[in-house]
Amino acid sequence: MKYADQDFEPFTLAYPTAPAIPLVCDSPHSGTTYPADFQFAVPISELRMGEDLFVEELWHAVPSVGGTLLAATFPRTYIDPNREVDDLDPNILAEPWPEPLHPGPKSALGHGLIWHMARDRQPVYDRKLWVLEVENRIGTYYQPYHDALREAIEAAYEHFGTVWHLNLHSMPSNSYEVLELDTDRTLADFVLGDHDGKTCDPTLVGIVEDFLRGRGYTVARNDPFKGVALIGRTGRPSEGRHSLQIEVNRALYMDEQQFEKTGNFANLQRDLTALSAEVAGFIRSLL
Template sequence: MPMHVRPGVFLRRDPAGDAVPVIFDIPRSGAEYPRSFRPTAPFADVQRSISMYVEEAYAGVVDAGATWLYACFPNVFIDPNRNELDIDPDALEGEWPEPLKPGEKTKMGIGLIPMVCAGTTRLYPGRLPVADVRARLDDYYWPYHRELGRILQGFRERHGIALHMSCHSMPAIAAAGQADAGQRRSDFDLGDRHGTTCSAEVRDLVASVLKGFGYNVTHNKHFIGAECVRKHGDPANGIHSLQIEMNRGLYMDEAARTRSDGLARVRGHLAELARQLAAYARTKSPA
């Protein structure tokens, strides 16, 4: 299959056969640590922030004609699923050139530039220079989002439609501090920011396919969808962005951080999801 890479930033796999206007983006599973990233937290804690193996779970989508886009850098360095202004000014050494908009996640230390990992472990001994944070945006965050946006706009122009699945994973049981703390989560939770980033038809198709495999599927229950779908979703103009949160208990041992036997099964199911989305896209595309 054709493969394109911007070293350290993103890896893109294009379908070998007939391409369809469907992309699966994996923004929070990267494990290529930039040289400029020097946290003082233990590596085991740093690693716990990464949504491990999601890129492997979706590896089969290219066989259905879909595009696969993977952020190589770790989200604990800079998180593509946060807004570019979601920064805590108290975490910065220096003044930011425009007003910042820190949200609830930033107050928890897990905004655009995470300041904690593994729940409470501080990543850095002090504040981060503004120039450091700006470089993370310019060299990693924006190139990833520009590539995703370029692909979606190209799909829209050529086919009249673009289907964007933003692929994430969630702990099987919500941690303390989360709105659903202590609860056993569903197998898949589909986030469309309350219908603003994806049509109900596309969302319901995804839910139907996953339910057909016996999964418990919820909608905007645990997560409504964050920046990747907010920034790119435009259903009124044919771009449908849906955040798919997958329960880690389906494919890995969370305590050991290792793959489980369920990974191969999930990969097959997600490849079938891609085939169903490809078939749907073909019915909507004049190209």
């Protein structure tokens, strides 16, 4: 991670290096560059727990199979692109928000559009935020990310008449605890989220699940992650718009305390490269 002393590009965008297919992948929580105006009041290590560290590297092969790969550069704890813009807790503001707000379950956990609780339930800020500073985060980082994703998805849809979107994430190995869920279930290696079958053709979900199980991984569907704003916005299978969230357990590839790759990173990256090719083959078969 690094600190920025000025505004920076809010995302990286890698275009297909092979014949293009209507595959758009995005990692909204990869960002590790912390803006100068963040002014948080917790140890940086607590905020770094929110990073989907190395996810864009795990899926680096997407452009080589014909897909587009978008990744955020700003941290989700600063502003979270996988939330609706009105998923904001008014209690963290120093003044009224100019539009109606609809804070949801993530805001209740402190992880809405603007995170106000760290992973250990410490308040992120020792002050309330001004409307203008939140609006600046939206205009400088959140909205450009959404614009880039929308443009990539619409360009694919316009050209091919269909689009397949993979929303890429990593999850803490103690995700049930983080989500405050009382369960004796063991977190899977991968969680596939499609809003309980609403956002993606089940054929693709099955292909991804079968591939991962064939490589020896455990896979769950929509437990405990069903997907949030980005697949909800994109996934309308009846219109040929398919969106699937893929969460990978961080314990498979990184030291979650030291924020470093482990020796298994290369093996997992190799398997996800092969999965990217599998997904691309399925999409090409439909064109």
